[in-house]
Amino acid sequence: MPVFSYYQARKALQEGKIPPFMFLHGEEWFLVRELIRLARRKLEECWGSVEYLEWDEDSPAADVGISLTTLPLVGGGRMVVVDSPSPAALESYQGIKNPRLLAVFVFRHRLKKDDGLVHRLAESGWVVECAPLKGRELERWMQAEAESRQKRLTRTAAEYLRFSCRDNPALISHELEKVSLYLGPRVREISTAALQQVGSRSIGRSIFDLVDAVAARKRGMAGEILRDLIGQGESPVRLLALLSRHFLQLLEAAWLLKEGVSPAALAEVMRVHPYAGKKLQQQVRFFTLPELERALDSLLEIDRAVKQGQGEPVLLLESLLAEICR
Numbered sequence: 001m002p003v004f005s006y007y008q009a010r011k012a013l014q015e016g017k018i019p020p021f022m023f024l025h026g027e028e029w030f031l032v033r034e035l036i037r038l039a040r041r042k043l044e045e046c047w048g049s050v051e052y053l054e055w056d057e058d059s060p061a062a063d064v065g066i067s068l069t070t071l072p073l074v075g076g077g078r079m080v081v082v083d084s085p086s087p088a089a090l091e092s093y094q095g096i097k098n099p100r101l102l103a104v105f106v107f108r109h110r111l112k113k114d115d116g117l118v119h120r121l122a123e124s125g126w127v128v129e130c131a132p133l134k135g136r137e138l139e140r141w142m143q144a145e146a147e148s149r150q151k152r153l154t155r156t157a158a159e160y161l162r163f164s165c166r167d168n169p170a171l172i173s174h175e176l177e178k179v180s181l182y183l184g185p186r187v188r189e190i191s192t193a194a195l196q197q198v199g200s201r202s203i204g205r206s207i208f209d210l211v212d213a214v215a216a217r218k219r220g221m222a223g224e225i226l227r228d229l230i231g232q233g234e235s236p237v238r239l240l241a242l243l244s245r246h247f248l249q250l251l252e253a254a255w256l257l258k259e260g261v262s263p264a265a266l267a268e269v270m271r272v273h274p275y276a277g278k279k280l281q282q283q284v285r286f287f288t289l290p291e292l293e294r295a296l297d298s299l300l301e302i303d304r305a306v307k308q309g310q311g312e313p314v315l316l317l318e319s320l321l322a323e324i325c326r
Contacts, residue, residue, distance in 0.1 A: 094124045
C-alpha cells in the first residue's frame with residue numbers, strides 16, 4: 001500500500017477509499033486530527049454507524065488488541081485510534097484482520113522514509129506524513145478548505161491569511177470558518193476585506209493596521225488601534241520594538257527601491273513574506289527617506305524615555321504617533 005502526503009491521503013479518503021490501517025506520523029498535530037475526523041465521517045457514510053475508540057500511550061496492549069479484533073455489536077463498523085504504540089505491540093496489531101475495522105496508529109514524530117519500519121507498515125496500510133504544509137501544497141489545502149464551505153479564496157486573500165496566521169493550518173481553518181459564517185451562503189468569494197472585517201486581531205496584523213493609519217496620516221485611527229493593543233495587554237516596550245522593526249523595514253524597502261530593485265522582487269530580496277512585501281511597497285510611498293529616518297530617531301528617543309520611566313508610556317507613544325502623523 002502507498003506512502004502518502006497529507007494532501008494525497010485526504011484526497012483518497014474524500015474519494016471513498018478506506019484502508020484497513022492508517023499510520024499517521026509527523027509534527028503537525030492539527031492535520032493528524034483532520035484526517036481522523038475525515039476518515040470517521042467517511043466510515044459513517046459507508047457503514048451507517050461507527051463505534052469509535054481512542055487509546056493513549058499508557059493503555060494496556062491487551063485491551064487495545066481486544067478492541068481491534070472485536071466485531072461491532074450492532075452492525076456498522078469500528079474505528080480505533082492508537083496514540084504512540086510500542087514497536088512490539090504494533091507488530092502484533094498489524095496481523096489483525098477485521099473486515100469492519102479501520103485502525104489508525106499515530107506517531108508524534110516523523111518516520112524516516114528509508115527506515116525499514118515505513119516499508120513494513122506500508123505493506124498493510126497507508127503511511128501518511130503529516131508534515132507542516134508549505135508553498136503550493138498549503139495553498140491547495142486552503143482552497144480545499146474554502147471549497148468545503150462552498151467558498152473560494154482570492155489570491156490576495158490567501159496571501160493575507162497565510163501571513164496573518166503565520167501558515168498555521170489550525171488558525172487558517174478557524175478564520176475560514178468565521179468568515180464563511182459571516183458571509184453566509186449567498187456570497188461565494190472570500191476577499192481580504194472580509195477577512196479583515198471578522199478576523200481576530202493578532203499583533204502581526206495590528207502593527208500593519210497601525211502603520212497603515214500612520215502612513216495615511218490618520219492620527220485618530222492610529223491612537224485608537226494603539227489603545228486597543230494596550231487594552232489587550234501588549235506592553236509599550238514591545239509595541240515600540242515592533243514599530244521600530246517595521247520602520248527599519250520601511251527604510252530598507254525605500255533604499256532598495258531607490259537603488260533599482262523592482263517591486264516584484266522586493267519581498268524576495270528582503271526575505272519577507274510576499275504579503276508583507278506588498279504592504280511595505282504600499283506604505284513606503286507615503287514617506288520620504290528623511291521622514292523615515294526622523295521617525296526612527298523619535299522611536300529611539302521614546303524607547304529610552306519609556307525604559308527610564310520618564311513619563312507615562314501610553315502618552316509618550318500617542319505623542320510619537322501624533323508627531324509622525326503630521
